[in-house]
Amino acid sequence: MILGALEAGGTKMVCAIGDENGNIFEQVSIPTETPEITMPKMISYFKEKGIEALGIGCFGPIDPDPDSDTYGYITSTPKLAWANYNIVGAFRDALECPVGFDTDVNGSVLGEVTFGQAKGKKCVVYVTIGTGVGAGIYIEGRLLHGMLHPEAGHILMKKRADDTYGGKCPYHKTCMEGLAAGPAIEERWGKKAIELKDNQAVWDLEAYYIAQALANYILILSPDMIILGGGVMHQEQLFPLIRKYVTEMLNGYIKTEELADMDHYIVPASLHDDQGIMGCLELARRSMP
Numbered sequence: 001m002i003l004g005a006l007e008a009g010g011t012k013m014v015c016a017i018g019d020e021n022g023n024i025f026e027q028v029s030i031p032t033e034t035p036e037i038t039m040p041k042m043i044s045y046f047k048e049k050g051i052e053a054l055g056i057g058c059f060g061p062i063d064p065d066p067d068s069d070t071y072g073y074i075t076s077t078p079k080l081a082w083a084n085y086n087i088v089g090a091f092r093d094a095l096e097c098p099v100g101f102d103t104d105v106n107g108s109v110l111g112e113v114t115f116g117q118a119k120g121k122k123c124v125v126y127v128t129i130g131t132g133v134g135a136g137i138y139i140e141g142r143l144l145h146g147m148l149h150p151e152a153g154h155i156l157m158k159k160r161a162d163d164t165y166g167g168k169c170p171y172h173k174t175c176m177e178g179l180a181a182g183p184a185i186e187e188r189w190g191k192k193a194i195e196l197k198d199n200q201a202v203w204d205l206e207a208y209y210i211a212q213a214l215a216n217y218i219l220i221l222s223p224d225m226i227i228l229g230g231g232v233m234h235q236e237q238l239f240p241l242i243r244k245y246v247t248e249m250l251n252g253y254i255k256t257e258e259l260a261d262m263d264h265y266i267v268p269a270s271l272h273d274d275q276g277i278m279g280c281l282e283l284a285r286r287s288m289p
């Protein structure tokens with residue numbers, strides 16, 4: 001089976017060809033400009049390869065509800081050229097094949113559940129901490145949508161008493177993204193995140209906020225694994241700190257085998273940064289009749 005995968009991001013569009021087993025045969029990266037410029041390039045790439053279906057994991061917000069009039073649209077994104085753009089319709093018309101569509105983070109969690117370390121798990125949360133914070137949620141065989149799709153990067157947070165930073169989210173100031181995404185780290189400490197590598201106070205505070213978000217996800221969703229990805233999580237010293245704070249914050253209230261083995265419960269992505277594109281291959285497969 002020849003499947004197309006598109007990880008649609010605000011800065012680049014990663015297009016790949018692969019199969020239903022998660023094999024990736026080739027991929028290209030195309031800069032995200034306007035639909036007028038970028039779409040024809042992607043369409044001609046996929047057209048030449050004779051794909052049987054396309055799966056798209058997309059920056060959002062998007063409309064993933066097949067019963068909605070605006071299904072397949074990128075909706076109210078700050079990337080204005082793409083706001084209210086029917087990306088699924090455009091590909092379906094041009095390629096004449098089935099198109100699967102979901103958020104980028106749901107794509108990543110689907111990749112990990114189908115081909116990675118989360119195979120066989122019942123509920124998995126994939127959190128990306130980069131320019132923004134987002135979470136994909138897989139629950140009992142399907143990706144969670146609800147009325148739209150989860151926006152778990154914007155949960156409201158309790159600030160730590162020693163943190164005087166005002167927060168970066170234009171909607172909520174000190175939500176999770178406003179306190180803990182890469183741009184918030186950089187504004188709070190006045191340096192690029194990567195240059196703060198050796199400053200323990202930075203990563204202790206960062207881990208505290210990530211742990212607070214994870215504790216809430218654990219209490220609400222009861223996941224059996226949490227996977228953390230995105231640029232900020234390249235700071236691997238965060239993992240032990242996050243595990244320690246999550247354990248402290250839950251304070252023994254939930255007793256499970258998973259929580260007793262934190263090193264295998266809160267983990268980095270396992271597919272060498274291909275979890276997103278591999279999830280898109282599975283979205284493509286699932287879109288076929």
Ligand code: ADP
Nearest residue numbers: 129130131132182183193194230231232234235
């Ligand atoms: P995006 O979210 O745009 O897809 P990334 O996941 O790479 O891209 O996130 C970019 C953000 O991650 C930047 O704001 C930067 O602060 C942060 N970042 C990138 N690389 C690192 C790193 N090695 N260590 C810490 N932070 C990083």
Ligand code: ZN
Nearest residue numbers: 154169172175
């Ligand atoms: Zn917010």
